[in-house]
Every structure is written in C-alpha cells, then in structure tokens.
Amino acid sequence: MKIAIPLLGFGRAGGQRVLSRLATELTELGHEVYLIVPDDGVQAYYPTNAKQIRTKKTRTRFRLFNLLSNYYHIWSALKAVTPDLAVANHHLTAYLVWLLPRKIKKCYYIQAYEVVFGSNNITKLIAYLTYLLPLNKIVNSSTILPKKLNNYIGVVPAGIDLDLYYPRTSSQISKRSIGLIGRKEKHKGTKEIIQLLSKWGQDKKIIVNVAVFLSEENKEYLENNRIAYNFTPISNDGELANFYRSNDLIIATGLVEDGAFHYPCAEAMACGCSVISNYAPLVHSKSILKIETFNTKFLEEKLELFYEADEVSIHNELAANISLVSDYSWRNVSKKFDSYITQIYKELS
Incomplete structure (x- = not known):
C-alpha cells in the first residue's frame, strides 16, 4: 500500500516522533510510505526510513499568506503522490487529507484532543470541526475524545523502543x-x-x-x-x-x-x-x-x-x-496500526 503522511515540520514534538517511527515500521512491513513536510532546512530530529518529500516553504511578511501558501504546497504534494491511503495526525493536516480526491482512502490518527490547546474560540472551533470530518479515526486512547466524537475504528497507542528503555539493573530504592x-x-x-x-x-x-x-x-x-x-x-x-x-x-x-x-x-x-x-x-x-x-x-x-x-x-x-x-513495543504497535489501515483500504475499495 502507498501511504502518504503530511507533517507540519520535523520537530521534537511527541506527535512527530510517533509518526517518524511509525512510518519506519510500516515501511518494514512492506508499505511504501511518504512523509510530506515543508522544506525549512531542518533535518528530521527523529530518524526514519520512510521516503521524504520536502515542499516549498513560503516566507514573506504576510503570515496568513504564508500559511495558506504552505498548506497548498503540502496538499499539492499529497495529491501528486497518488497514495492509496493518506494519514492525518494534526487538526490542520486533517483538512488537507479531507480535501484530497475521493478515491484516496483517508485516516485521522488522533494523538491529542487539540481543542484544549486552542488559544481562543476560533482556533478551538477549527480543531473541533476536524473530529466531525468523514475520516476514519484511529486514536491513541479510548478516552482521548469526548463521547459524542468518539466514533473511532481502533485504538493504537504510541510505541516504545524497549531496546533503549529497559529496566535499571540496581534493585536499591532510596526513595530520595x-x-x-x-x-x-x-x-x-x-x-x-x-x-x-x-x-x-x-x-x-x-x-x-x-x-x-x-x-x-x-x-x-x-x-x-x-x-x-x-x-x-x-x-x-x-x-x-x-x-x-x-x-x-x-x-x-x-x-x-x-x-x-x-x-x-x-x-x-x-x-x-x-x-x-x-x-x-x-x-x-x-x-x-x-x-x-x-x-x-x-x-x-x-x-x-x-x-x-x-x-x-x-x-x-x-x-x-x-x-x-x-x-507497547514498536513492532506490536505498528502491526496493530497496519491491521486497521488494511481494514480501511479493503472496506472502501
């Protein structure tokens, strides 16, 4: 399956961390995965084996124009990839995925209820409306969304690198x-x-x-x-x-x-x-x-x-x-995610 995932940037945020590693795991499971990211000259903080497409980043003194231009470039690159499945991970990329042609299957991997992070009622509304879009929702927790929005098809938590995060050898506990x-x-x-x-x-x-x-x-x-x-x-x-x-x-x-x-x-x-x-x-x-x-x-x-x-x-x-x-090993998590996106692809084909 050809999978396209738009990101707003390659930063250190937890959501970007999850998508970078998940893209690697899905690649190893045999999928062709593309990460589509604005070209801000920054290398990915979290390494990934997925293919990367860097889109043009507009920089002028007009912030709204920059925003609309950059999102258009991401959307154009998403469309040009002609993926079988597009995966949104942020409320702003959810709109981009929703606007793709109908033949492309669409998924919204929700790692946060972003309404709570809005700085005012308008930004809260913009985030809220994405949970009403006709996108197949996969959530990282069964309780992350309010009940009236919680029509997800599956729960997939983020993964942990258990080769790196392993128990300490000392059994001494000082409580200090x-x-x-x-x-x-x-x-x-x-x-x-x-x-x-x-x-x-x-x-x-x-x-x-x-x-x-x-x-x-x-x-x-x-x-x-x-x-x-x-x-x-x-x-x-x-x-x-x-x-x-x-x-x-x-x-x-x-x-x-x-x-x-x-x-x-x-x-x-x-x-x-x-x-x-x-x-x-x-x-x-x-x-x-x-x-x-x-x-x-x-x-x-x-x-x-x-x-x-x-x-x-x-x-x-x-x-x-x-x-x-x-x-919560990455292999277990990626297989679970793979099962849900395969379900989306088969049911909607």
Whole structure:
C-alpha cells in the first residue's frame, strides 16, 4: 500500500516522533510510505526510513499568506503522490487529507484532543470541526475524545523502543531521587509539581531531578525552599533513558487529557521506575500510584504512599509496570496500526 503522511515540520514534538517511527515500521512491513513536510532546512530530529518529500516553504511578511501558501504546497504534494491511503495526525493536516480526491482512502490518527490547546474560540472551533470530518479515526486512547466524537475504528497507542528503555539493573530504592520532565507549556504542569515537591519534600531530604527544561522561576522556587535539585539537558533518547533510570520515582502528570498515552509515563515504567501519573499506560494498571486527574492533593497522597511503601510493595509495582509496557513495543504497535489501515483500504475499495 502507498501511504502518504503530511507533517507540519520535523520537530521534537511527541506527535512527530510517533509518526517518524511509525512510518519506519510500516515501511518494514512492506508499505511504501511518504512523509510530506515543508522544506525549512531542518533535518528530521527523529530518524526514519520512510521516503521524504520536502515542499516549498513560503516566507514573506504576510503570515496568513504564508500559511495558506504552505498548506497548498503540502496538499499539492499529497495529491501528486497518488497514495492509496493518506494519514492525518494534526487538526490542520486533517483538512488537507479531507480535501484530497475521493478515491484516496483517508485516516485521522488522533494523538491529542487539540481543542484544549486552542488559544481562543476560533482556533478551538477549527480543531473541533476536524473530529466531525468523514475520516476514519484511529486514536491513541479510548478516552482521548469526548463521547459524542468518539466514533473511532481502533485504538493504537504510541510505541516504545524497549531496546533503549529497559529496566535499571540496581534493585536499591532510596526513595530520595524524584524526577520529572520539565516543559515550558503551562498545561504540562511543571510549575505545579515543583511547587508541591518544594513544600512536601522539605523534611524528607529528597533530590528533585528535572530533565529537558527548568525555568528560572522554578529554580528559584526550589532554592528558596532549600530543596536539592539537578537539571539535566537532554540531547538524545539514550540520555533520556539514563535519566529515567537514575530516579526512584518519576512524576509524569499533566493538567489536560487525562488517560491519554504519555511518553514520560510509558518510558519511565519501562525503565523500572515507580511512576505517578494520570496518563496511559499507568492508568490501565492496578497501580496504587495512578491518579484519575491532576490535583495537588491527589499528587501529595500518592507521594506519601510511595514514601511509606515497603520494598516488597515497590518491587511488585515495578514488575507489574514492566510487564504492562512490554505490549507497547514498536513492532506490536505498528502491526496493530497496519491491521486497521488494511481494514480501511479493503472496506472502501
């Protein structure tokens, strides 16, 4: 099958990461996969074996003109490939896929309910309307969309490279090292987590380890509350995996999209860390550390549970986490995705 996937760019975002690897896996399964991306002079951050088509990128001082021109070039390239199937992954590319000729089968792989990220009512509406388009929906979580929009044909979570994200060899648990992936975006909840740890951890001699991003405001908050901390900038997945394995506990929570697949949650589980999260895969387990939604009271309760748990309970939790994420290998995930797109192709042919 010839598959075309439009992307808005080759960045470090989770959605682009998933599509780059998924394209590689689908290529290895025998499909001819094209990634169609604006030519901004940036090499793909996440490597892929799929074919790449770089479209012309318009740069003028008129932003709206640039936007419309760039989307037209992506749409033209999509159409020129004459794919059997086109896969959208973002609300703006969903419109491009929808506008393709009817003979092309169309799929919308939804990894986020993007309405919650809209900056105003217009951008929220633009995102919302894409979930009403006649596109076959594949979602990364059965609860990611509101019930009235949740007419998906299958659930395919993102995959994990289990050769890279593997459990640490040490069985010693000090309960001191608590890690999190710091992010600039407010909805990621970094500020809320650090403020809680700064208060909760004052008499517990914890060390807060932050990877990727730590703002000056959050640094000052930790220092003013005399909390020991380390900051680790991450430049590749190997460093990220080592960061997870250096912690006893990872807090992988966020303020939106409860229950959605979350890479820090899944990767930390695979690396043999205790994890507190309101995201998948942890929410699908029997973990005593999962929470339904982000709330500082809930988070503090789970921190106390972890701090008071004995080693046997913690090791049982870790074993259960590792067992659960074993189903999230890229090969398993890609085969599941392949089964759904094959179904789309056969039913609509």
